[in-house]
Amino acid sequence: MAASLTLHWSPKSPYVRKVMVCAHELGIVPRLDLVRSVAAMLKPNPAIMAVNPLSKIPTLVREDGSALFDSVVICEYLDTLAGGSLFPAEGEARWQALRWHAFGDGLLDALILWRNEREREAPLEALIAAFDLKTRASLRQLDDEAQALNETALSIGHIAIGCALGYLDYRFDTLGWRAAAPRLAEWVDETRSRASFKNTEPVDG
Ligand SMILES: N[C@@H](CCC(=O)N[C@@H](CS)C(=O)NCC(=O)O)C(=O)O
Secondary structure (H helix, E strand, C coil): CCEEEEEEECCCHHHHHHHHCCCCCHHCCCHEEEECCCCCCECHHHHHHCCCCCCCCEEEEECCCCCEECCHHHHHHHHHHHHHEEEECCCCHHHHHHHHHHHHHHHHHHHHHHHHHHCCCCCCHHHHHHHHHHHHHHHHHHHHCHHHHHHCCCCCCHHHHHHHHHHHHHHHHHHCHHHCCHHHHHHHHHCCCHHHHHCCCCCCC
16 A cells, blocks of 8 residues: 655645646546645645745645645646656647646735735725736736647646636636637636536635
8 A cells, every 4th residue: 555645735725726627637646635724825734834934725645744835846746656647748848837836826826925915904006906916917918828728638837827817707707818818718608517616626615
């Protein structure tokens, strides 16, 4: 029996979702022991901090007690462990996958900061406007890349962008992003019909 891995996990975190989509695609979900962990910027969690001083999820604890973070590292670790090909080994396919990974994560980073800001008592309007501008520009760019996403084998890049767009649907449903990026919306709906995405839809509570 292969060693189990403990994942500090939440059903709402889009970065955790990225890890879980990888685990489903790689067929290694049974090796993960999911521990529901609350990570909030204003409330560092001692249980997470015992293994990751940054108090963030996802954090993966291996059998020898050593922890891996962040999601970028965990996804590549799982891919290596399972002998997968979510991280193409070389050539242009590798740079494309890593660029899309960074693009999806970067979009997520902006959306999370945007959400934090808009929930403050007196949001800084200039900051909100900047997040709005960058998000719309990212969606336009990704819409132009929808065909390339469609024609390329599933990689960590597709998964990251799929999770970022899932977060938009979950937390920014009033943005109307689908009308602004219809080709991207079509691509993501197809991608999110995969079992790995269906099994990891964010849930409240
Ligand atoms: N770059 C990190 C970001 C992870 C992250 O920010 N996770 C959020 C939950 S969605 C978190 O743990 N926030 C708590 C905090 O920032 O203190 C990754 O890719 O894993």
